[in-house]
Amino acid sequence: MSTALLFTGAAALPGATALAASAVPVQAEDRTEEVTARVTGYVQGTGIVIDRGVRDGLKVGDRVIFTERGGRQQFGTILELEGRVSTIRGEDPQFRPEPGTRASILVPKSRFETALDVRTGKVPVPDGATDATEALLPEEPKAPETDGKWTRPEDGFTMDMPLLAEVNAVHPARRASRLTGRSYLSWDRIVDSETERGDSFFRLGGGVYGENLFGKGGVLHFDGEVNARKTQVPDFADESESNFRLDRLSYTLGGTRHDWNRLQVGRFLQDGMSEFGVLDGASWGTRTGGGDSFGGSIGFLPEPDKDQKSFQDFQVAGWYRWVADEREILSVTAGYQKTWHNGSQDRDLLVLKTQYLPVEGWNVFGSAWVDLYSNGDFGKTSGPALTYMVVDARRTFENDFALNLDYRHQEYPQLLRAEFPPVGLPQIQDAHVDRLGGTLSKWTSGGAAAPLAKRLYLRAGGWADEEDTGGDAELGVDLYDLLADDARLDLAVFSSAAKFSSLIGARVRYGRFGPKRSWSVQYEIRQNDVTGFDGNADNLYQHRARGSYELFRASGLSASLSGELQFQDREEQFFLGLFLQRSF
């Protein structure tokens, strides 16, 4: 290959800079300089990356010779340049050099005659030309005027520190493409002995995150599932249905420490405010220097069911997240969403949520959904109304006590959108349920007197709706390492006063829960008293026996097999379940 050929590309490049114009194409080896380089990576969709750039005298259009370990040579052309990095398109599109592959570029010596002036940090500019490199090069700190003495301050380096500790962050666009995710297969079968009814459920699905597939540092996210169901009822025709559900298909750019702006398009769960749901559209968000963040979204809301039909509910939304400090121990987020159903104004939703997450003390999560109703919303009084509220508070005390408290409030919102199964107007108007619950637990480590570690707990809760009140309680103990390592025996008694029944029961479970495999067997009995029914069968004993085996591998393979038998007075149901998952 003659050197004359090496520079024809540069000379012919239409976008050549003024500096390039000053570099005369060279036809003799004694007028060129060889710049050696190493391949640092390959970016899908962009090209080969080497560790030399503008500062080394390279220009767009320069030819690059790669020498592979076996001595074979490949060729490429520089497409993009930065100070110390160049991106090259190989002549052979299949060429994927290993990192570390040698490369060389012959450049005219005249380029080095216009090298950086170390005093000014600039390239001397020929008469009549503009300072082209000024725009290309990041500003460097200027060398201080000294009289030869070392003036740089100590940076805290000591001999026990690695020399390469402070390296540059790799931009996502410079990383190799990567696919991660999972695929799974699930099959469940339920058989009822009395009616000989049988149900089968089959699910095959997966999710994939593709990072930097297009050389821009973005993330492609796909999640989907094929779902099939078959019901067999004697004397009736079998029912079966199957469908494909697309849960996620989106592309995200930014939202990283390199770029605070985050843009996401496609079908995705809204990142800044998941309460606003899955969206077919676009969202944008950014963060401020103090750690606060805000953003907005626009698009259509798929219906929240197995079909996820879209393009009926249009929404616009915005949110702001305030954080108390950089650790984000306390955050408060407020968001507003407005929707239209088939063009008619539907929902004005205000969501407020907060998290308080100190290392010690109470951890609190709270979320409130407030619907803003107008005169046109039948069944609801005009003005704000609390639709949902969730509050969880947890604390672990020094004496190994832990307390969890949770509160839930729920009403039916007045919506045109099919958000939940249809209910009557009285329920829209009046139905609500509040539940306050808590769990107090005490952990006891094994000792000489009582060698088994154990966890004692008491869980209790009460609820109230528009008509009734009720509650539930459970008292239990978990005994660890009983008979074998990783083994656990759980014993519990429980009771509940529910809407249509009350019950009392007991549960025992024993199993081994190791890091690679686990198995357990369980038996539960409960006596149900059906409210409002006075016949002979108002007292119903319900038994459940269950066994399961799970297997995990460090490769990401997970398998689970479970069987369960439930029997009551006159009939039994049998359950069988299989689940396989592979993460990658």
Add this chain to the structure above:
Amino acid sequence: MFHWIQKHPIIAALATYLILCACVSTSPEAVQQHRWWATLGPVLPHDSFPADCTLCHEGAAWNDLKSDFAFDHLRETGVALNGAHEAASCLRCHNDRGPIEVFTARGCAGCHEDVHLGQLGSNCLECHTETNWRPFGMFELHQQTRFPLLGVHAAVSCRTCHPGAEIGRFVPTPIECVDCHQGDLGNANNPNHQALGWTFDCNRCHQPTIWNAAELDPNFPN
């Protein structure tokens, strides 16, 4: 406003508590600089790592880890990687989206999408395992609601009552019999339930133990 507080004292008390939390959490000395920003290098600061880079990295590709790379996360950091987290690649958690300390503090929601839209609270491990994220214990969990799974209700798929179950949507779920059994009511012709006005209080005659037949209440139709 005062009337609303009287009507919802629990909510008001919780709101007051959150405000108090906010007041005590803004101590300036609590602010701590995270070693995460782009100017500080890799997402995982290497300051304390051994000087021999080839212990972990391939010789010529510093962004790749060696194929036999192993890291005892519990021993080195004090944080155990349970279940599927053990096999996850480092960059799934340690990445450019934010400091790992912040995500860790948020719990599961730091890295995982909340497909339940925040309606089920923040304690994911109450229903999911860390090995394959399959939900478990739904039967037991229903005992903490107004609607324990009685009889054959424990033998149907979740989506029979929760149409959005497969995408993680469980609330609100109506619990009146007719909300789910509207079709059964319409098909009940022997006798014709709707013609006789038998559209409420199904539990006067029907037991939730079998699919079709009714157990006659001895007091019926009194």
